[in-house]
Amino acid sequence: MVVPEDDVFLALANPVRRRLLQLLTQGPRTAGDLADQFDLSRPAVAEHLQVLRRAALVHDEPRGRQRHYHLTAEPLAQVGDWLHPFERFWRERLRSLADVAEEDQ
Amino acid sequence: MVVPEDDVFLALANPVRRRLLQLLTQGPRTAGDLADQFDLSRPAVAEHLQVLRRAALVHDEPRGRQRHYHLTAEPLAQVGDWLHPFERFWRERLRSLADVAEEDQ
DNA sequence: TTGACATGTCGGCAATCTCCGACATATCTT
DNA sequence: AAGATATGTCGGAGATTGCCGACATGTCAA
Numbered sequence: 337m338v339v340p341e342d343d344v345f346l347a348l349a350n351p352v353r354r355r356l357l358q359l360l361t362q363g364p365r366t367a368g369d370l371a372d373q374f375d376l377s378r379p380a381v382a383e384h385l386q387v388l389r390r391a392a393l394v395h396d397e398p399r400g401r402q403r404h405y406h407l408t409a410e411p412l413a414q415v416g417d418w419l420h421p422f423e424r425f426w427r428e429r430l431r432s433l434a435d436v437a438e439e440d441q
Numbered sequence: 442m443v444v445p446e447d448d449v450f451l452a453l454a455n456p457v458r459r460r461l462l463q464l465l466t467q468g469p470r471t472a473g474d475l476a477d478q479f480d481l482s483r484p485a486v487a488e489h490l491q492v493l494r495r496a497a498l499v500h501d502e503p504r505g506r507q508r509h510y511h512l513t514a515e516p517l518a519q520v521g522d523w524l525h526p527f528e529r530f531w532r533e534r535l536r537s538l539a540d541v542a543e544e545d546q
Numbered sequence: 547t548t549g550a551c552a553t554g555t556c557g558g559c560a561a562t563c564t565c566c567g568a569c570a571t572a573t574c575t576t
Numbered sequence: 577a578a579g580a581t582a583t584g585t586c587g588g589a590g591a592t593t594g595c596c597g598a599c600a601t602g603t604c605a606a
Binding site for chain 1: 446447450451453454456462463466470486512513514515517518520521523524526528530531534
Binding site: 457475481482484485488489503505 | 553563564565566567568570574
């Protein structure tokens with residue numbers, strides 16, 4: 337399943353959604369349980385989950401009257417790929433900062 | 442210089458801004474030169490550059506009547522850090538896909 | 547079957563985003 | 577000094593986002 341890069345970056349643009357993904361690294365959780373973690377109405381969280389679903393960052397498994405959400409991290413690989421060409425730039429910069437610190441000694 | 446994580450993710454949420462950053466990996470460019478790369482008005486691009494400046498992803502150097510924009514990639518390290526805990530999840534998944542492919546042979 | 551529970555979706559409001567044309571500012575050239 | 581050039585910012589229009597209360601749907605328990 338291929339997801340538009342835009343959907344993934346857009347999904348990550350919101351702190352609630354980033355936190356949701358972090359929570360799901362600890363294992364599947366129900367929609368209600370997730371909603372309880374925030375100072376938000378349940379519908380608000382449900383809509384954030386919808387955005388994450390659209391970006392294929394989560395999938396849900398119906399379990400009786402509740403629904404378990406699971407992390408599906410593959411689309412994040414796209415972010416990693418996008419980021420990769422930049423890595424050498426911030427590493428270069430960190431190295432030069434380290435050099436300066438060394439000189440200071 | 443510390444930038445709120447939110448500003449960085451927000452800056453990356455727009456495809457024009459992501460493209461701007463990619464263009465700047467090839468070296469500094471003037472505002473006008475950057476604007477020419479898009480099917481957008483010059484003010485629109487200028488405002489995207491402002492968002493990138495707020496996220497400290499670029500900095501600018503006045504050069505006579507033009508202004509050279511430079512990439513400053515450090516804030517992207519924050520994105521890398523955020524992403525890191527998820528890496529093992531998508532690698533696990535890729536591995537299992539590879540296993541399936543292997544079985545198919 | 548009825549009532550309680552878990553969840554998704556809808557309608558609407560306020561805030562934010564994206565874009566543009568118009569204008570302001572600063573710098574170069576003549 | 578005057579005009580051309582490069583750029584930033586402002587005001588406003590239209591689209592999108594984020595949020596909520598209310599409602600709809602589907603499942604379990606008595």
